[in-house]
Each structure stands twice: as C-alpha cells, then as structure tokens.
Amino acid sequence: MEEAAMQQRPMRRLVSALRCLLPSVVLPLLIPLFIPVLLVMLWLAERSHGPSSAPPHPTTSRHGWAALRPKPSERLLVFAVHPDDELVGAGAYLAAARGPTLIVYLTRGEASYARRLEVSHGSHPRSARERLGRQRTKEARLGLGHLNRRSERPARTLVLPFPDRDLERLLPDAPTAWQPESASRFYGMARRIVAQFRPDVVLLPLVYDRHPDHRAAGALLSLAALGTRARTYGYLVHWPLWPIPGGYTPRLALRPPRALLGSGLTWYRVPITPSERRSLLYALYEHRSQFGLGAPYLLAFLRANGLLAAVSPLGEGVTIYEPSGVAVSLRGRTLVVRVGRRQIAATLRAIVLYPKRRYEALKVTVAKAPLARGVGHLALPPLPRDTPALIFIQGLDRLGQPRWSTSPRLLLPTAGTPGVPRGNARG
Numbered sequence: 001m002e003e004a005a006m007q008q009r010p011m012r013r014l015v016s017a018l019r020c021l022l023p024s025v026v027l028p029l030l031i032p033l034f035i036p037v038l039l040v041m042l043w044l045a046e047r048s049h050g051p052s053s054a055p056p057h058p059t060t061s062r063h064g065w066a067a068l069r070p071k072p073s074e075r076l077l078v079f080a081v082h083p084d085d086e087l088v089g090a091g092a093y094l095a096a097a098r099g100p101t102l103i104v105y106l107t108r109g110e111a112s113y114a115r116r117l118e119v120s121h122g123s124h125p126r127s128a129r130e131r132l133g134r135q136r137t138k139e140a141r142l143g144l145g146h147l148n149r150r151s152e153r154p155a156r157t158l159v160l161p162f163p164d165r166d167l168e169r170l171l172p173d174a175p176t177a178w179q180p181e182s183a184s185r186f187y188g189m190a191r192r193i194v195a196q197f198r199p200d201v202v203l204l205p206l207v208y209d210r211h212p213d214h215r216a217a218g219a220l221l222s223l224a225a226l227g228t229r230a231r232t233y234g235y236l237v238h239w240p241l242w243p244i245p246g247g248y249t250p251r252l253a254l255r256p257p258r259a260l261l262g263s264g265l266t267w268y269r270v271p272i273t274p275s276e277r278r279s280l281l282y283a284l285y286e287h288r289s290q291f292g293l294g295a296p297y298l299l300a301f302l303r304a305n306g307l308l309a310a311v312s313p314l315g316e317g318v319t320i321y322e323p324s325g326v327a328v329s330l331r332g333r334t335l336v337v338r339v340g341r342r343q344i345a346a347t348l349r350a351i352v353l354y355p356k357r358r359y360e361a362l363k364v365t366v367a368k369a370p371l372a373r374g375v376g377h378l379a380l381p382p383l384p385r386d387t388p389a390l391i392f393i394q395g396l397d398r399l400g401q402p403r404w405s406t407s408p409r410l411l412l413p414t415a416g417t418p419g420v421p422r423g424n425a426r427g
C-alpha cells in the first residue's frame with residue numbers, strides 16, 4: 001500500500017502542476033492555433049455564399065476595377081437608407097466630392113437596435129425610437145460637419161419620413177404584404193428629387209444588399225435614376241461575413257464579396273487619401289449610437305479604397321449571374337432564366353414593375369413559364385419604349401408558392417438595343 005501511495009504521489013503532483021499550467025501556459029498556446037482554424041472557417045462560410053451551383057462565370061472583361069473619383073464640379077446625389085450609410089457605403093466618394101452635393105436620408109434609422117429598445121423600454125418602445133431617430137439625424141449632421149470642413153461647398157441634407165425596417169413592403173416579392181401605393185409614392189418622390197437636383201452622379205444602395213430596406217430602396221431608386229443623364233452607382237453595406245477582418249485596417253484594400261464578382265456587376269475602386277480617411281473616421285465617430293459593439297464593423301469600411309458598382313440594366317447579350325445560382329439573360333423580349341441545381345422550382349414567375357408616365361403610379365404585370373431541365377423562357381409583355389422597368393424573378397413550387405427570388409433586375413427597353421442606357425457611361 002505504502003509503495004503504491006508513493007508511486008501515486010508524483011502522478012498527483014504532475015496532474016496538479018498541469019492544472020495550474022492550463023490557464024497560464026496551455027491556453028495561450030492553443031489560442032494562436034485556434035485563430036487560423038477560425039479564419040479557414042470564415043473563408044469557407046464566405047465561399048459557401050458563392051455561385052457554386054450557378055452556370056459558369058462570364059468572362060472577366062466586365063470586372064472594371066478601374067479607379068473612380070468625383071470630378072471637381074460634378075453634382076452628386078447620395079441616397080442613404082439610414083444615417084451613416086452615406087459614410088459606410090459611399091464615404092470614399094463623398095469625402096472626395098467638391099461639387100454641389102445632396103444627401104437624402106430615406107429614414108431616420110429609428111429602428112436600429114429595435115429589439116434591445118423593446119427589452120429596455122418594455123411596451124413603450126415608440127418614444128425610444130423617436131429619440132433614437134432624432135439622435136441619429138443629429139449624429140449625421142455632426143458627422144457631415146467633418147467632411148464639409150474640407151469643402152467650399154458643404155453638402156446639403158434632406159431627411160424623408162419613411163419608416164425604418166418597413167421599406168421591404170415597397171417590393172412586390174417581399175414576404176410581407178406589398179404596398180403598391182407606397183411604392184408609387186416612393187418612386188415619384190425619388191424621381192422628383194433626381195429631376196430637381198439634376199445630378200451628374202447618383203449613389204444608392206446596391207440591390208444585392210442583404211438588408212431588406214437597402215435592397216428595396218436600391219431597386220426603386222435605380223428605377224428612378226435609370227434613363228436620366230446621371231451616372232448611377234450602387235454601394236454595398238450588408239453582406240454576410242464582409243468585410244473581413246473587422247476593425248480599422250486602412251492599408252488593406254476593400255474588395256467585393258467573392259459571390260458578387262461573377263454576377264455581371266462592374267466594380268470600381270474609389271481611391272482615398274489619408275486626410276480624407278481621417279475626416280471620414282471623425283465623421284463616423286460622431287455616430288455614437290452605432291458604435292460600441294458595431295464599431296469593428298463600421299471601421300472595417302475605412303480601407304485603402306471605397307467600392308462602387310455601376311448600376312446598369314439587363315440588355316441583349318448580357319447575362320447576369322445571381323449569387324443564388326440563377327443566370328438571367330435577355331433575347332429580344334424573352335427572359336432566359338437558367339437555374340442551378342440547388343434552386344428547385346416547377347414554375348418561374350416574373351413580376352414586372354414600370355411607370356407608365358413620369359411620376360405616375362407604378363404598373364405591374366406578371367409573366368409565367370414552366371421550368372424544364374433548369375431553363376425557363378419568360379415572355380415579357382410589351383413595355384413602353386425608353387421606360388425603365390424592374391423585373392423580379394421567382395421560382396415557384398408545385399403549389400405555386402415562391403421558393404426563391406432573384407435580386408430585382410433593371411431593364412430599359414429601347415428601339416435597337418434594349419437595356420443599354422445612353423446616359424450611363426462607364427467610368
């Protein structure tokens with residue numbers, strides 16, 4: 001017994017020594033090992049959003065990657081769904097703009113952290129929302145002050161009263177009930193602002209954005225800007241695990257998510273000088289209500305460049321590859337939709353939205369076609385010439401229920417080459 005106890009004692013000592021070492025030595029050794037594993041997991045997650053089931057990518061000739069900077073006297077119109085989107089998504093271009101600039105906030109961002117507000121304010125979140133809306137509008141003004149200090153022509157702002165977290169009802173393919181009157185009002189308002197300000201460049205949320213309000217606003221604003229003389233670009237704010245890494249890394253280039261590289265978008269990098277980035281940093285810091293846990297995400301956009309994608313409509317000979325695994329192209333008046341293996345559907349439906357005359361209510365028309373061997377042919381109704389249209393393509397199951405939707409597509413029917421806008425020069 002004595003001998004066995006003697007043998008056990010060094011073992012016990014070893015175990016207790018290991019126990020003491022665990023937090024101080026072993027864990028710090030394991031954490032650096034864990035970081036590469038985490039990075040690989042993030043990379044794989046980002047890859048999984050890629051168009052793996054989509055038809056082969058188009059040639060890379062459409063991937064512009066040219067530099068884009070504002071011209072000195074250019075008239076710039078920026079649409080922001082929430083106060084701070086103009087800095088996060090379009091900050092690099094905005095900080096360099098020296099011409100007359102108008103920033104239109106579509107909402108006051110009062111629903112940010114809505115759930116947290118509901119918890120902390122019980123059944124009376126409305127007053128808290130109103131307070132947050134006022135605070136965010138003030139933060140936007142203070143933030144722009146940092147950019148305006150560098151400019152002889154300070155940017156003007158316009159705050160519109162659309163409800164935050166409710167813009168998705170503007171689109172007919174939304175899971176919530178579509179509000180056609182609100183969509184017409186929104187479109188008419190956007191059209192009037194574009195007509196009155198007469199911008200050379202319009203920046204708006206990209207329709208691929210994963211925030212439903214950004215997607216909806218981007219679609220209807222693109223419709224309003226398309227066919228005018230303005231060059232139109234979209235900016236991206238919400239995409240899963242993007243940009244990585246989070247935090248302030250001003251030397252790193254900002255690149256589009258991999259899944260959006262083959263989607264027929266023409267991307268541009270917006271170079272940014274250190275002093276412009278500094279004023280953007282100060283401007284962003286004024287948005288105190290969004291800092292805290294959101295700081296690494298917001299700061300991740302302050303890179304060596306900003307990013308914009310040309311908003312160009314679907315035209316003859318252009319195939320658009322959706323990140324969801326759907327390819328859309330136009331042949332005359334027929335939309336050819338090729339569906340990847342993952343996108344199972346029995347029927348296709350196209351909802352086409354177009355204004356009959358300027359500022360008038362939006363019209364809607366629906367086309368349907370069976371899907372055979374992954375290909376569907378949707379015959380578009382005759383659309384008024386030179387009138388832009390928005391097309392939503394959905395895959396329906398055997399019961400006619402929507403299984404998936406593509407991003408809204410723009411189309412500009414003209415006499416010769418439908419979809420090629422005359423005013424939308426590239427670069």
Ligand SMILES: [Zn+2]
Nearest residue numbers: 081082085237
């Ligand atoms: Zn936003």
